[in-house]
Amino acid sequence: MTAILLSGGMDSTTLLWWLKARQPGPIHAISIDYGQRHRIELECAARLAHLAEVAAHEMLALDLAALGGNPLTDPTVDVPTAESKRQRDTVVPFRNMLFATLAAAYCATKGIVDLYMAPVKDDYAAYRDCRRPFYDSLEQSLRLGAAHDAPWAIHTPFVKLWKQDIVALGLKLGVPYGETHTCYEGLRPACGVCDACCERLAAFAANRACDPLAYAAGEKTL
């Protein structure tokens, strides 16, 4: 049995399809309702978990909105555009650490010790909690903090891949990218101009592939 943190975005969805292809055991998908402004992300995660026929899909609540000051949870803060290149502004402090630990708490109740997460190389610069040394340390914290000795592992097989490598892999695996959500603006059709949309479109363009997602008219080409 394994578990995966599934956000409903491209990276974790590709990881889910990759995991399905590599190991036949039951997979528990875990999504975190962290007060994100755009509920569409969670709806996508639920649909994708269903499509992947996971053994269980758990939605865990974590009130990060109370921390404030972040555009992903706070409607008074603008989202960064590609132009502003302020990826750092979307950092919720220790977000991945909280997600991983909450997921681990769920795993502990199910006897699961293998948790998969999908940090990718593109996030490396802005988000230090997307780097492997951080996950090595977090694994150690889980092992020391667990109720019993257990070989806790946080697997991050995509940590050295760029988003365009993810898309290349996902296209081979038949990932239903049209069901994933990326747009920071929470729009569907996607806005096509925010940082996240631009990165996504660039990843498809690098693969000379067409993104099956619908975009606002005239915004699909970079």
Place this chain on the structure above:
Amino acid sequence: MTAILLSGGMDSTTLLWWLKARQPGPIHAISIDYGQRHRIELECAARLAHLAEVAAHEMLALDLAALGGNPLTDPTVDVPTAESKRQRDTVVPFRNMLFATLAAAYCATKGIVDLYMAPVKDDYAAYRDCRRPFYDSLEQSLRLGAAHDAPWAIHTPFVKLWKQDIVALGLKLGVPYGETHTCYEGLRPACGVCDACCERLAAFAANRACDPLAYAAGEKTL
């Protein structure tokens, strides 16, 4: 500026008074609403934070009830009595790790990097996340996962003290123990028979001191 995780129990309340006596800077108290069955714990924390005149008292939500199967959050599970000695049954997986990380996320938004927590020696056997090696590892995870390099520290000055040492210290510091909450049953007057009440009464008895808390008739003596 420092922050402290304040549960409203004896240990963290004593730590708050200890901290007030040792350093003059502003203290942010953080309490976690983790879906505990007994809201009285959070009410006590709020009252104690007010009495201690902290700079701020933040209540952060964390939905551990969704994980289920634990007597502290799940009304269908019995609380352990002193007789049953099943302290292990009250373990919410990675509870302290989640609390510390959520508190750290709050601290990060305030520019605080010193977080105080009150694990004590009595919890050492049953709760591995009350041991210092765990906190050393967690500190390292915070340093590696933080948005910027910062000397994150989780201070646990009571980790080698027994509960009776805490009470001895708190009596000197004038801790208002009558305002703290301990009883697993969530009763006020306290039940006096659950594991937590028994430990508390034993700690006062070891100090030849009288617990100012009200107990159900006839239950105050061990």
